[in-house]
Amino acid sequence: MTTAPRAPRVVQPPPAPVLRPRVVARAGLYVFLAAHAAAVAVLFAQGGFASNALIVLGRLAGLYGALFMAFQLLLVARLPWLDRRIGMDRLTSWHRWTGFGVLWTLLAHVVFVTFGYARGSGLDPLNQLVDLAETVEGVLRALVALALLVVIGGVSARAARRRMAYETWHFVHLYAYVAVVLAFTHQIAAGTSFTSSAWGTAYWYALWGGALGAVFAGRVALPLWRNGRHRLRVTAVVPENDHVVSVYLTGRDLDRLPARAGQFFLWRFLTRDRWWQANPFSLSAAPDGRTLRLTVKTAGDGTAGIRRIEPGTRVFAEGPYGAFTALHRTRPDALLIAGGVGVTPIRALLEELDGHAVVVYRVTADRDAVLYGELRDLAAAKGAELHLVTGPPVPDRLAPAELARLVPDLADRDVFLCGPPPMMNAVLGSLRTLGVPGPQIHFERFSLAG
Structure with a gap:
C-alpha cells in the first residue's frame, strides 16, 4: 500500500439542505403511476361490469397490464431529466421488474377472460380461446403479443441472460415494440374502457402516444440531434x-x-x-x-x-x-473509491469535485493502477489524499476496520464507488457496517441488460 502525502485540509461550510434529486425523481414516478392507476380504475368502472366475475377480473388485469407496459416504456426512454437523477442502471432494473408485472397481468387477463367466457358458453377453455381468436377482432393479435412477451421474459431471466451475448439479448428485446403495437391495436378493437367513452379513448391514446413519444425522443431524436450538432x-x-x-x-x-x-x-x-x-x-x-x-x-x-x-x-x-455525478452530493467532503478500470469515472469526478477529497484506489498490483500518475498529480493540485491499496482480493483490503483507519471521518463524507461487482458489493457491505447513511453512498452499476 502506498499513500500520497497528506495535504492541508480546506474546510468549507456544508451545503444548504435541499430536496435530493433522486428523491424528487422517484416521487414523481410514484405519483405518475398512482395517478394513472386511479384513472384506469375510474375508466374501468365507467365502462360497466360484466355479469361474470372472472371476465371482470380479466378485463381489469388487462387494463393494468397495458398501463404497466406504457410505464415500462417510460423507464427505458432515456429521458435526460430522469436519467441524471435516478441513473440508467436503476431505471433498467425497474424496467425489468415492471416487465414481469406486465407478463403476469396479461397472463391473468387471458386466463380469467377465457375461463369466464367458457363458463357461459359451455366450451372447454382451450376451445373457448380458439373461438375468441377467430371471432373477436384483435384477440389473435393480442395472443401473438403475449407470446412475444413470454419469450422476452424468458430471456430476461438471470440464468438465461448470463448465457446470452448482449447483442442477442438486445435484438430479442426489440420485438417488445412489436408486442406493444399489437397489444394497442387489440385494445382499440376490443377494450371496453377504450370504446365506452370519448374520455376513455382520449386517455388511452394520450398514454400510449406519450410513452412511445418519450421512447422516440430519448432514444432516436435526441441522439440524432446531438450527433448532428457535435x-x-x-x-x-x-x-x-x-x-x-x-x-x-x-x-x-x-x-x-x-x-x-x-x-x-x-x-x-x-x-x-x-x-x-x-x-x-x-x-x-x-x-x-x-x-x-x-x-x-x-x-x-x-x-x-x-x-x-x-x-x-x-x-x-x-x-x-448516468447519475454518478456531483449533482447528488450531500456533504462538503467526499471519499472516492475505485477498483481497477473503475478508476475512470472516479478520476473525472476528482477533477470536478470541490471540497476535501480522499481517494482510495484498489488494485491487485502496482502495474494495474491505470491513470495513477494523473490521480497523483490531481490530488496534489487539489489538496486531496490518495491511497493506493494493492494486494490479492483475499483478504479484503477494504474491510470495515481498514476503511475506518484510512478515512476516520468516513461517516461525514459523500462516498462515490466504482469498480468490479465483487469489490463494490464488499465495499458497500463495509460502508453499511460503518454506519454510513444510504443517501451519502453513490454508485452505479454500468450494465445495460439489468
Missing part, C-alpha cells in the same frame, strides 16, 4: 498499458454538450467492422468544452479493436447517461 471524431488513441487505451475525441460546440464527470456514453466508432457495436464507457476526464476522453480496458475482441482505431474516425455517441 460531429464527434477521434483525435488520438493513446495506450496506457498493455491492456488499456485512452481515446481522445473532439467536435463542435462541446461546451454545449450537457456532460458531467462520472457520466458515460454509448459509443459507436463508425468503422466498417465496428459501426453496429455500442459500448458503454465512462468519461475518464471531466469535460472541458473542447475534448472528451474515455479509457477502455480490453475485455474481448470488441474492446481490443479500439486500440486500432485511426484518428479522424467519426463517432456516434448516445448520452450522456
